[in-house]
Amino acid sequence: MDKRFSGKSVLVAGGTGGLGRAVSIAFLEEGAKVVVTYRNQKEWEDLKEIGDSNPSSLAGHRVDVTDEAEVEQFVQKIVAEYGHLDVMVNTVGAYAGGTKLWETDPKVFDQMLSLNLRSGFLLLRAVVPAMLKQKRGAIINISSRAAVDHAAGGAAYATAKAAAVAMIDSLAADLKGTGVRVNSILPSIIDTEANRKAMPNADFAQWPKAGDIARVILFLSSDEAQLIHGAAVPVYGNS
Numbered sequence: 060m061d062k063r064f065s066g067k068s069v070l071v072a073g074g075t076g077g078l079g080r081a082v083s084i085a086f087l088e089e090g091a092k093v094v095v096t097y098r099n100q101k102e103w104e105d106l107k108e109i110g111d112s113n114p115s116s117l118a119g120h121r122v123d124v125t126d127e128a129e130v131e132q133f134v135q136k137i138v139a140e141y142g143h144l145d146v147m148v149n150t151v152g153a154y155a156g157g158t159k160l161w162e163t164d165p166k167v168f169d170q171m172l173s174l175n176l177r178s179g180f181l182l183l184r185a186v187v188p189a190m191l192k193q194k195r196g197a198i199i200n201i202s203s204r205a206a207v208d209h210a211a212g213g214a215a216y217a218t219a220k221a222a223a224v225a226m227i228d229s230l231a232a233d234l235k236g237t238g239v240r241v242n243s244i245l246p247s248i249i250d251t252e253a254n255r256k257a258m259p260n261a262d263f264a265q266w267p268k269a270g271d272i273a274r275v276i277l278f279l280s281s282d283e284a285q286l287i288h289g290a291a292v293p294v295y296g297n298s
């Protein structure tokens with residue numbers, strides 16, 4: 060029996076990270092051909108072990124998604140190889156916080172913008188033209204609850220994530236009626252290994268699981284979500 064994403068090609072940027080890995084696995088389980096970007100060889104080897112049950116469905120490319128030329132070449136290559144690109148999920152991002160705005164190093168501010176905003180911009184510039192040619196496609200950009208809840212000590216991250224939501228919202232207006240849909244996801248603190256290490260005394264049970272967020276992403280990427288375009292979807296669970 061055909062699975063929900065059989066015959067579909069899916070790009071997961073940052074697809075070996077805490078959330079990205081869960082997203083990549085969920086798409087593989089639903090029959091998609093998945094291409095991930097990665098930076099860390101060990102993370103890629105770990106994901107490959109899971110994809111080994113059907114290795115032709117999983118490919119990985121080492122790409123710096125803040126580098127315009129690398130992103131362009133990479134997207135052109137996968138579109139040429141698969142003939143179409145049905146879904147793009149951008150899970151690349153990074154967090155820095157714990158400093159008041161006036162104490163924030165400008166390098167950290169730039170890094171937050173680069174990883175949480177520019178990464179998405181470059182991926183979108185490369186992916187959207189290919190999807191417009193096909194007259195279909197679904198794009199999910201991972202923002203954060205911090206885009207709308209602006210806590211103390213997190214100005215650089217909140218700025219970048221809020222701008223990412225604005226970028227997707229404006230892009231949604233550009234894409235109206237084209238068959239290409241674009242949405243943002245706003246996770247609160249996710250139950251990842253890195254967060255458990257960083258906050259050992261927290262109540263992990265309250266944190267949304269990466270696999271549950273992946274299910275929301277697959278729904279938004281599916282034809283069942285045809286009416287959802289330009290949304291910023293909170294995935295906070297009980298937190």
Ligand SMILES: NC(=O)c1ccc[n+]([C@@H]2O[C@H](COP(=O)([O-])OP(=O)(O)OC[C@H]3O[C@@H](n4cnc5c(N)ncnc54)[C@H](OP(=O)(O)O)[C@@H]3O)[C@@H](O)[C@H]2O)c1
Pocket residue numbers: 072073074075076077078079096097098099102122123124125149150151152153154174175201202203204245246247248249250251253254
């Ligand atoms: N974790 C949370 O609690 C949480 C909450 C709200 C929102 N989010 C957002 O959700 C998304 C996923 O978070 P996560 O916890 O899964 O983070 P993560 O584990 O750090 O995953 C991010 C992935 O992006 C990769 N990456 C970083 N810089 C890159 C670059 N220049 N080029 C290509 N890849 C790059 C990372 O590679 P390396 O491992 O090599 O750095 C990593 O594989 C992010 O946008 C994050 O801001 C997370």
